[in-house]
Amino acid sequence: MSRYRLGVDIGGTFTDLVIFDRMENVYHTKKALTTPHNLAEGVLECIEHYVDDLSEIEYFVHGTTSGLNAFLERKGANVALIVTKGFRDVYEIGRANRTEMYNIHFNKPATLVEREHIYEINERVTFDGSVVKPMDEENLLQIIEELKEKEYDAVAVCLMHAYRNPDHEGHIRRAIEKELDIPVSLSSDIAREWREYERVSTTIINAYIAPIVKKYLKILEQEVEKRGFKKDIYIMQSNGGVMTSKIAKKLPLQTLMSGPVGGTIGGMNLTKLTGDKNLICVDMGGTSFDVSMIINGEPDVIAEINMEGFPILSPMVNIHTIGAGGGSIAWIEAGGLRVGPKSAGSTPGPACYGKGGKQPTVTDANLVLGRIDENNFLGGDIKLDKQAAIEAITTVADQIGLSVKETAEGICDIANAKMADAIRTLTVKRGIDPREFTLVAFGGAGPMHAVLIADLLDMEKVFVPSVSGTFSAWGMLQTDIRFDTVRNYVATKGQVEMPEIESKYKEMKQESITVLNQQNIETGQIRFQNSIDVRYTGQEYTINILNDINNFEQIEQDFHKAHLDIYGHNNPKGEIEIVNLRVTAFGDLEKIEYVKSQEQTEQQATPKSTRNVVWNNLEAETKVYSTDSLVNGNYFNGPAIVEDKNSTLVIPPKHYIHIDEYQNIEIVKETAEQEVLV
Known part of the structure; x- marks a missing residue:
């Protein structure tokens, strides 16, 4: 059944x-x-x-x-790279730029494939897909023999202009697979668009993780x-x-971003329940802090990201990640307190887990401050050792001449400041005002820090989903099958040839149908979304614009507006250039609707207990609530602690809390009317 x-x-x-x-x-x-x-x-x-x-x-x-x-840990496969003869150094040279111009200690990240593992093959295809030099079969056989001899785990193939004509890459894969049982990644499958270095980088990363996945x-x-x-x-x-x-x-x-994206999709579904169309989603677990955005009810998806210094050409939800989590370790450098990015992880974990950890972490700090109940962590599944947390924090407190509680609050304050900066990187740096968004907090540690982070950003509202501790897993149940395809097509608006564009869209849709059919989605159930990458002529980077009916007058207007929104300026009289055509195919999957609460009451919630919690270096008796007893319509004021079996919500003074019809928790800064509830 x-x-x-x-x-x-x-x-x-x-x-x-x-x-x-x-x-x-x-x-x-x-x-x-x-x-x-x-x-x-x-x-x-x-x-x-x-x-x-x-x-x-x-x-x-x-x-x-x-x-x-x-x-991230550089524990991927031993990869060989095959390129067109004469282009062996494309990967190592990259863009020959310094991403941190004024950092005298800057070093480019070490490549995932060293030069000795890059093989040149004698073939050549031109920019329009024409073959000017057929594949050298003898050369190919020699390369395959070397692949056998050196026992590679995976092979990446990136030939010149394979985005226009993938035949040679396909031929190489078939030849290798006849002789070797290892994954072969083709640039024409992974990143079928121009920009040679980015295409090589993307294909190598796919090959690098393929055997592990x-x-x-x-x-x-x-x-x-x-x-x-x-x-x-x-x-x-x-x-x-x-x-x-x-x-x-x-x-x-x-x-690559498989886990964090679940929370973003969960956030997108929350917009349908709450009416808030603009959300900043923050996922704080034990190791990392992930930030993403929902804009006008849709996730912020970009066509290219840079990860650990390597470009990746692949549509991904725009997620900014830093090493700040409950397990982030506090340490001393040059007499100053630092937090993260190194994490205690699950083994040995924070000192309070009692599994051998000795270094102080953010979780230890929250326990010392009274924000976590040592006897009711994760619903009582894990018994915490408060004395071990105190001893761990003492090791850094003694070095900076502060008390244990002062140091613990300092650890949390530093972590909160780092997380607020991560949000600014994704918003303010792009001209977006975070004060116009609602902060949605989830993950085991997200609700513990969310309100404090929102205060640093002057955000008015925080929203904690009813399944906040496992929200990313819940979000995964709310999405559909998706497949993205791209074709390079370069032309100014005046050079556009509609039959060629329609042919490429048709080709991409057929490719998508084939892939979705393999995943038990019938052709009639597939939805398509066409889009187009546009730039001003002479620019390097593009903006992706939706393209419903091939109306290039509308596309031009949408591009000028998008350029203004993103960069703060545009040039309405400037000539635009099309670079890529894209198709996103969706296969609908069944979803279970969020069930509204049947119980409702407009009355102040009753705390289950009280305990002493440190707020701004002062210890104060604080009310503690349980999500098990909170119902639709309940309200109360901070300071307060709300405990759930999968997370803990920390609410400082001067905040008002309300429970909605889906058991979600809304927190807003107090108004004069709400203060009477205290």
């Missing part, structure tokens, strides 16, 4: 589960410590907490960090199949959609 729909998100410290039980018509949630030695163990522990027979699962969507971790997904597939699950596992993509694990093995690049 098909009974359960579940989403699982792996974080650096915790693995989160959200499961919908059709029989009981209710959501359940679960957190378990992440198991870095075998990520599948943590996933299975979460699932088996509720499900004995996995054949009862009808839908399983998963956000994996296996590829991202391999990339493939191995992890294979283990997970085998383990759930043993337990009765025979259907497809769906994997969250960086672009905000999902794909089957079969497709994910071929396009592992799309799993």
Whole structure:
């Protein structure tokens, strides 16, 4: 019987589960410590907490960090790169620029493939796709012999102008696969657009993580199949959609931001419930702090990102990540207190976890300040050691001459300032005023810091979802299958040839249909969204503009407006140039509607207890509430602590709290009328 729909998100410290039980018509949630030695163990522990027979699962969507971790920790595959003869140094030279011009200690990141592992093949295709030098078959066979001899884990292929004519790349892959059983990544599959260095970088990253992602997904597939699950596992993509694990093995690049994106999609669905169309979504777990945006009800998706110094040409939700989480370690440098980016992770974890950790973390600081209950952390699943936290913080407090509580509050203040700066990077740096947005906080530690961060940014409203601790996993259950395609087409508005544009759109749609059909989506169920990359003639970078009916007068107007919104200026008389055509295909999946609360009361909430909490270096008796007893219409004022089995909400003084009809928590700065509730 098909009974359960579940989403699982792996974080650096915790693995989160959200499961919908059709029989009981209710959501359940679960957190378990992440198991870095075998990520599948943590996933299975979460699932088996509720499900004995996995054949009862009808839908399983998963956000994996296996590829991202391999990339960030430089533990990816041993990759060989094949390029057109004469272009061996494209990857190493890059754009020959310094991203930090005035940093005298700046060093370019080490390449993922060293020059000795780059092979040149004698072939050449021109910019229009014409073959001017056929493939040298003898040269190809020699390269394959070297690949065998050096035992590479994966191969990346990036030939000149393969975005126009991919035949040579396809021929190389077929030849390699006849002789070797290793993943082969083609630039024409991964990034079918121009800009040679960016295309090479993107293809290499795909190859670099391919064996790791493939191995992890294979283990997970085998383990759930043993337990009765025979259907497809769906994997969250960086672009905000999902794909089957079969497709994910071929396009592992799309799993890089697989986990954090779930929260962004959850935020998009919140706009339908709350009416707030502009959201800043913050996900704080044990290891990192991720920021993304919902603008006019849609996630902020960009066609290119830069990760760890490497460009990636692939549509992704725009997420800015810093090393600031509950496990971020506090340390002393040059007599000053620092926090992060190094994290205690899940092993050994913060000192208060009692698993051998000795270094002070943000979680230890919150425990010392009274913001966390040592006996009720994660609903009592984990008993915290407050004395161990005090001892850990003492090690840095003694070095800077402050008390333990002063140091603990300093640790939290520094972490909050870093997280506020991360939000400014994604907003103010782009001309966006964060005060015009609602802050949506989730993750195990997000609600603990959200209101304090909002105060630093002068934001008026904070929104904490009812499943905040596992919100990214919940968001994964609210999305559809998605597949993005791109074709290079360069022309000014006056040079546009409609038959060629229509032909390319038709070609992309057919490619999308083929991929979605492989994922059990019938052709009639597929929705398409056309868009176009536009720039002013002579510029380097483009802006993506929706293109519903090939009306280039409208496209031009939309581009001028978008350029003004993003950069603060435009040139309405300037000539525009088209660079790429894009198609996004969606396959609708079933979603479970958020159920409204049947209970309602417009009365002040009753706290379950009180405890002493430190606010601005002063200890004060603070009311403690439980989400189990809060119902639609309840309200109260800060200072307050709200405990949930998966997270804790910290509300400083001078804030007003209200529970809505979906059990979500709204926090706004107090007005004169609300102050009478205190």
